Amino acid sequence: IIDRSMKFKALARSEKKCTRELSSDVRARPRNTAPELHPFARAREYKRALNAVKLDRVFAKPLVGALDGHGDGVWCSAVPRSSLVQFLSGACDGEIRLWDLATRKTVWKTPAHRGIVKGVSIAPYMAEHFVSVGDDSKAKLWSLSLDNLRNADGSDDVPKPLATFTGTSAFNGVDHHWTRDHFATASDVVQIWDHNSSDPIQSFKWGSSTTLSVRFNPAEANLLASTGRDRSLGLYDLRAGTPLRKVVLASYCNAMAWNPREPYHLVAACEDSNLYSFDTRHLAKPTMIHKDHVDAVLAVGFSPTGKEFVSGGQDRMLRIFENTQPRSREVYHTRRMGRIWCVNFSQDSKFVLSGSDDHQLRIWKAQASDNLGKQHARREQRLEYTAALKKRFENMPEIRRIAKHRQVPKVIKKIQATRAMQRGSERRKEGNRRQHSKPNSTQHKKPERMRAVIGELE
Numbered sequence: 047i048i049d050r051s052m053k054f055k056a057l058a059r060s061e062k063k064c065t066r067e068l069s070s071d072v073r074a075r076p077r078n079t080a081p082e083l084h085p086f087a088r089a090r091e092y093k094r095a096l097n098a099v100k101l102d103r104v105f106a107k108p109l110v111g112a113l114d115g116h117g118d119g120v121w122c123s124a125v126p127r128s129s130l131v132q133f134l135s136g137a138c139d140g141e142i143r144l145w146d147l148a149t150r151k152t153v154w155k156t157p158a159h160r161g162i163v164k165g166v167s168i169a170p171y172m173a174e175h176f177v178s179v180g181d182d183s184k185a186k187l188w189s190l191s192l193d194n195l196r197n198a199d200g201s202d203d204v205p206k207p208l209a210t211f212t213g214t215s216a217f218n219g220v221d222h223h224w225t226r227d228h229f230a231t232a233s234d235v236v237q238i239w240d241h242n243s244s245d246p247i248q249s250f251k252w253g254s255s256t257t258l259s260v261r262f263n264p265a266e267a268n269l270l271a272s273t274g275r276d277r278s279l280g281l282y283d284l285r286a287g288t289p290l291r292k293v294v295l296a297s298y299c300n301a302m303a304w305n306p307r308e309p310y311h312l313v314a315a316c317e318d319s320n321l322y323s324f325d326t327r328h329l330a331k332p333t334m335i336h337k338d339h340v341d342a343v344l345a346v347g348f349s350p351t352g353k354e355f356v357s358g359g360q361d362r363m364l365r366i367f368e369n370t371q372p373r374s375r376e377v378y379h380t381r382r383m384g385r386i387w388c389v390n391f392s393q394d395s396k397f398v399l400s401g402s403d404d405h406q407l408r409i410w411k412a413q414a415s416d417n418l419g420k421q422h423a424r425r426e427q428r429l430e431y432t433a434a435l436k437k438r439f440e441n442m443p444e445i446r447r448i449a450k451h452r453q454v455p456k457v458i459k460k461i462q463a464t465r466a467m468q469r470g471s472e473r474r475k476e477g478n479r480r481q482h483s484k485p486n487s488t489q490h491k492k493p494e495r496m497r498a499v500i501g502e503l504e
Contacts, residue, residue, distance in 0.1 A: 072424070092442065095435035099448045106414035108378050110397065113145055113407035115152050120401030123388040124166045126173040130393055132190065134176060135407055136163025142178055144190060147392075147409065156205040159184060165220040167229060170264075175208070175241075177229045179217035185231055186210050187241060211239055219259040224267040232257035236272050238284065250282050252289045259301050265309030271326075273299035277500075279314060281326060292503040293329045295322070300344050305369065307352025313369070315343035321357055322498055323369065329502055331495045336367050338374040340461040349391040349412070356398050358386025361458060364400050366412065377452050378410050 064074060081087070118139035126132050132153075133145040140159040143152050159180025168176040168190070179185045186207035219232040227241040236257055238248035255276035263269040268284040277298040281290040297318040305311040311333070314322045321336040321343055341361035348355045354375070358364050362383050365374035384403025391398055391412070398410040411418075421429075439445050454462075476491055 091435055092439055094432065095439040095442075096445055096448075098432040098436055099445050102415040103448060103451070105417075108376075108411045108414040109380065110409040110411060110418075111150055112409070113150055114405075115143060115155070116141065116405045116407070118405060119384065119387065119403040120405065120407055121162055121387050122165050123390055123399065123401050123407070124168045124176065125390045125393060125399070126168045126190070127170050127393060128173040133390075133399060133407075134166050134168065134190075135388075135401055136166045136178060137405075138162045140180060140182075142166065142188075145407070150409075154205055158186060158188075158207070161216075164216075164218050165232075167220045167222040169222045169227075170224050177220050177222055179220040179231055181216045183213045183216055183233075184210060185213065185217060185220065185229075185239065209241065209244075211244060213237065218257060221260050221262050224262055224264060226267070230260045230262065230270055232260045232272060236260055236270070236282065248284065248287060250289055252280055252292055253278070258299065261302055261304055261312075263309055264304055264306050271302060271304070271312060273302055273314065279324070279329070290504075291329060294500045294503070296498055296500060300342065301346050303346045303348045303355060305348055305352045305355075306350060311369070313346055313348070313355055315346040315357055315359075317342045319343060319359070319361075320498075321346060321355075321367070330499060332498050334370070334372060335495060335498065336372055336374070338365055338367075338377070339363060340458055340465070344385065344387055345389045347389045347391055349395045350393055351395050354391075354395075354412070356389045356391060356400075358389045358400055358402075360385050362386065362402070363454070363458065364389065364398070364410065366398065376414060377454060378414075379455065380408075382406075383408070 066073060116135070116137040118137045120135050121138050123133065123135045131146055131148050133147050134142070135145065136142050136158070140157055140161055140163055141155055142158040142163060143155040145151070146153050158178050159182050161181030163178055163180050166176055166178045174190055176188050176190060177185060178188065187209040188205070188207050213231065213233055215233045217231050217233050220229055222229045229239055231237050231239065234256055236250040237246035240247050253274070253276055255274045255278065258273045258275060260270060260272045263271070270282040270284060272280050272282065274280070275298055277295045278292050279295060279299060279302070280292040283290050295316065297316045299314040299316050302312055302314045310326050312324055312326065314324065316322060319339040319341055322332040323334040323336065325333050339357065339359045339361055341359055343357050343359040345358045346355055352369070354366055354368055356364065356366050362379060362385060364378040364386055366376040367374050382404055386400050386402045388401040389398065396412050396416070398412055399407060400410065401407050436445070440449065479488055
C-alpha cells in the first residue's frame, strides 16, 4: 500500500556542471560553503595573502630593458596615442630619435636643433606629425614617417622638417593642440602657432618671468596651463585670448601634467621635492601633496587610466604614485642612472619609460612583479584571486610591512631619516609653544596645503 501523502526528494544534477570542456581542465569538486564547516577559512586566506605578498617581492624585477643610442643626456620624450610601439626622444646634443619599442631599435634619427631639444609633442588627433623645439629659438614640424621627410629624389637620407618656425628667444617647452593644427610654445611668452603660418597667431604674457612648460587640457582643448620661473601656475583661454587665473606657489614648478580621465585635475612637479595635485576650479590650495622624493622633481606623466602618475627627479629616483595617495606606490632606481628629465606611461599603462643624464632610455614595468607574455586563463583567475586577498588583508601589520618595504640607496635613506627627525622636532616645538603660552596669544601654524600657495591672481 502506497501512502500518496508521502513526499520524495530526488537529487537532480546537471551533466554540464560535471563535464569538462577540455581534458586539461580541473575537475569540478562539490563543496559545502557553510561557514560552520570551515572554521579556519580566514586563517587560510590570510596565509595565502601573506605568501602572495612575499612572492611579489621575490619576483619584483621591474627593469625590462634600455634603449641605447643617444650621445648625450635625454631631455624630452613623447608617446603617440595610437601606437604601442613608437616612441620619440630628444637629447641635449640636438638629436631626435624615433624608436621601435618592440625591437628596441632606432627607426630614424636626425640632428634637429643646435643645442638642447627642449621639447617634443606628437599631434594627438592624427599621430602623424610632431613638433620639436630647442635652445636655438627654432620650432620644427616633422612627420613620423621617414618617407615623408626625405627628399623627393631620394638623394638625401637625412630627415628634413616639414616646416620651421622662428621665435624671439629660446624655447623651453611645447605641446600640441588636441584637435587642431596648432601648438603652444613656452619661452619668455606663451605663443600659439599654426602649422601653415610662420608667425604666432596668439601670444600671452603675464609678468616678466620665463615660462618653463605648457600643456593643453585633454577635454577642454582651448584651455592651456603653464608654469613659470616666478613660481606661477597659470591658466589661459584661447577663445577669449586672455589669461584666466594664476597662482603663485612656494617653489617653482619644473613640469606639470593633466589627468586624462579627470580633466579638471593636474599635477605639478616642484623644486621643493613635492608634487601637488590641483583642482583648477579651486586653486587656493592643492587637493593633495605627494611626497617621497628628496630632491627637485623634474618630470611627471599620467597613466592613460588617470589613476596613477610617474615622476622622476634630481635624486635619480623614478616613483609611481596613485593620484589619491600622498606616498609613492613604487620606486625604481639603478646604480648608473642619472637625473631623470622625462617620464612617460605607455598607452596600455603597463610600462613606464624614462630618460636620464646617462644617455639612456629605460623601459620599466608599471607593476614590478608582472609576468610578461600571454597568460593562461587559470593563471589569470589565480592572479585575480590573490589580488583580492591582498586587498582584503592590506592593513594587517605583517602584510603592510612587506608590501611597502623598498630597498633604496643609503644616501636617500639618510636624507629621509633626517627629514623625519626635523618634522618631529618641529611638531614638538609647536606643541610646546602652544602648551606654555597664554590662551589666544599664539597664532596657529597654517596647514601644509595652505602654505603651498602664496597668492592667487585673476
